Each structure stands twice: as structure tokens, then as C-alpha cells.
Amino acid sequence: SPYDKPCGGMARISCIDFLAHPEFIGxxxxxxxxxxxxxxxxxxxxxxxxxxxxxxxxYQHLSRYTSVMLNTKPTGFSxxxxxxxxxxxxxxxxxxxVIGADGVYSxxxxxxxxxxxxxxxxxxxVDPVNMPECFDMNTSISxxxxxxxxxxxxxxxLGSDASCKTLLEYGKEKFGINSIIRTExxxxxxxxxxxxxxxxxxxxxxxxxxxxLVNPVTGEGIYYALASAKSAVSTIAFxxxxxxxxTNIGVM
Numbered sequence: 001s002p003y004d005k006p007c008g009g010m011a012r013i014s015c016i017d018f019l020a021h022p023e024f025i026g027x028x029x030x031x032x033x034x035x036x037x038x039x040x041x042x043x044x045x046x047x048x049x050x051x052x053x054x055x056x057x058x059y060q061h062l063s064r065y066t067s068v069m070l071n072t073k074p075t076g077f078s079x080x081x082x083x084x085x086x087x088x089x090x091x092x093x094x095x096x097x098v099i100g101a102d103g104v105y106s107x108x109x110x111x112x113x114x115x116x117x118x119x120x121x122x123x124x125x126v127d128p129v130n131m132p133e134c135f136d137m138n139t140s141i142s143x144x145x146x147x148x149x150x151x152x153x154x155x156x157x158l159g160s161d162a163s164c165k166t167l168l169e170y171g172k173e174k175f176g177i178n179s180i181i182r183t184e185x186x187x188x189x190x191x192x193x194x195x196x197x198x199x200x201x202x203x204x205x206x207x208x209x210x211x212x213l214v215n216p217v218t219g220e221g222i223y224y225a226l227a228s229a230k231s232a233v234s235t236i237a238f239x240x241x242x243x244x245x246x247t248n249i250g251v252m
Contacts (some may be wrong), residue, residue, distance in 0.1 A: 008150050008157055010037075010050040010135055013224040018062070018226035028124070030057045032152045037145025040134040050135055052152065053222060074098075074107050077109035077204060084203045098204045101229065104189050109198060116212055117196050118187040119145060122167065123159030125152075125184070132156060136174070136175050141166050145190070145219070145232075155181060156163055168246065189214045199243045205232045213246065224249060 003021045009032060019030065022094065032052040035182070072173040076087040086093045100108030104116045131151055138147040138160075147170055148158035158171045171177050191197065197212040199205065208225030215224070231245035 007055045008148060008159065008223075009053040009055060009152065010039075010150065010220060011053045012220070013049060013051060015051060015223050015226055016052075018135045018230060019058070029063055030054060031118075033094055033154070034151065038134045038152060040126070040136045042139055043135060043136060052150070069130055074111065077111060081199060081201055089092055089105050096203070097232075099232050100200060100204065100206040100210045101208055101225070102210050104187050104209045106206070108200075108204065109206055109210050112198055112200070112206075116189050116209060117191060117248060119161050119190045121145070121161045121186065122164055122190055123184045123186070124159055124168070124171070124180050124242055125182040126156050126180050127178040128156045128171075129178055132175045138170060138174075141170050159184075190219070197246075205235065205242055207232050211246070213249070 009138050021052065030051075030053060032045040032054045034075075035052055036049045037052050039046050039050055050220055065083050072087055072088050074088055076095055078085040084095050084098050086098055088122070098108065100106055104118050106116055109116060131154075132149050133151070136149045136153075138149070141147050142160050142162045145161045147162055147167060148157070149171065157177065158167060158170070160167045160170075162170075167241070167244075168180075189212060191212050191214055199211055207228040211225040211228060214221040227249040228246055231240075231242060234240050234245060235242040
């Protein structure tokens, strides 16, 4: 299911504004432990905090407001002035709009003839000897990206595009490793120019990673997914120009 995708879960503090009215924030159960973590680069604290989001919980929260059909795959579109015919397996679904929110492996984007640029990373869930207090970004061990160590529910998420040996050596030196609980491999969007960002068409709107909307330095995607989704809703409700609105969220 969508929430089973490996995810660091780091989200800037402003993300919560997209999820609930401020007076209800305390009632939301969307977080891992600790709820907030300090951000450091190469061991130096930056003064910035991130929410420690639980992907499964946020998915379940948002699912309360919509119907979800899992295990479906769009195979084509026919776009008209007033609707879109979506070919899903052997069926045709008619929609006023299509929002492609299907991530780095976006099938909706592929139908525009362009996959999301990405790199392969590995992430270990480890039992640490000493729990790190920060979400630490290490810039020295990766050939083209960075390594991360994130405290989550008593464990640490340790990931990078570096070699497995190098990554584990970093973890052992940084906080010590009692055991490896799970190993995960996946792709993350790697955006290098505005040409990598595709917003779709008049009635087919790409959001989040599917559009290439991630922080080009850190790879953070949760904020951009929520901000672009809000822009897509505004486009549908009020006829705003989606691409112009995306420009204002700080990627393009």
C-alpha cells in the first residue's frame, strides 16, 4: 500500500498548516517519537526543527476524507475540454480532473513521456547503541547526495546512496549499531533543473514527487506534496493557473 514506501518522514514545521486548523493540531496523531527533531549538518545543529511524520498515520488521516482504490494502474488518457477519460486496467473512468499524486514511480507522469529523474538509495532501520538526538545530514560519505540518520520510535533510520559498507561504517561511528532490523531499497527524486519539473496539462495535474517537486538539496518532499496539492485544489475550484501557483512554493 502507499504508506509502506520507505520514508524518512521529515517535514518542515509549516506542513502541519495543510493538515488541520491550528486549534486541532494537538488532536492529530500523525507523529513518530520524538514528535519533533533538531536538524544538524555534519553534526552541527542548525536551529531548525522538523516534524517526525508517520507516513502510515498521515495516509490514514487523509483517507478519512476521500475514497481510495488500491492496486489500480492508469494505462492512458483522453483529455477533452470538459473532462478526462482515464483508462484503468480494462475500465474507463470519466473525471473532470486527474491529479497525479503517485510519487517517484508516477504512472501518470510516464503517460506524458517522461519519468521522474531519480537515484537509488538504501535505508537501514537499526537498533542503536546510543540514540542520536538530531536528524543529521552527513555530506562527506555520499558521492552525489548525502547520508541521513533519523531517530524514530526507539530506532534509527540510516540511509544514503553511498555503498552499504560505507553507510554502516558511518552509523557505527556516529551512534553505534546493536543490530539491523530491516533493510530497504528504493528511489528518490533527484531534480537538477526546471526541465525535470512537469506540472501536467489543463485537466491532468501532477503534484509532489510525480511533478518533480522536491527540495533539490535535501530531497524533502512532504511539504511540496502538500503545497502543490493545495494549489491543484485551488486550480480546480477557482480556475487559477496551476503552473504559476507552483512557482510560488519555492521549487521552480
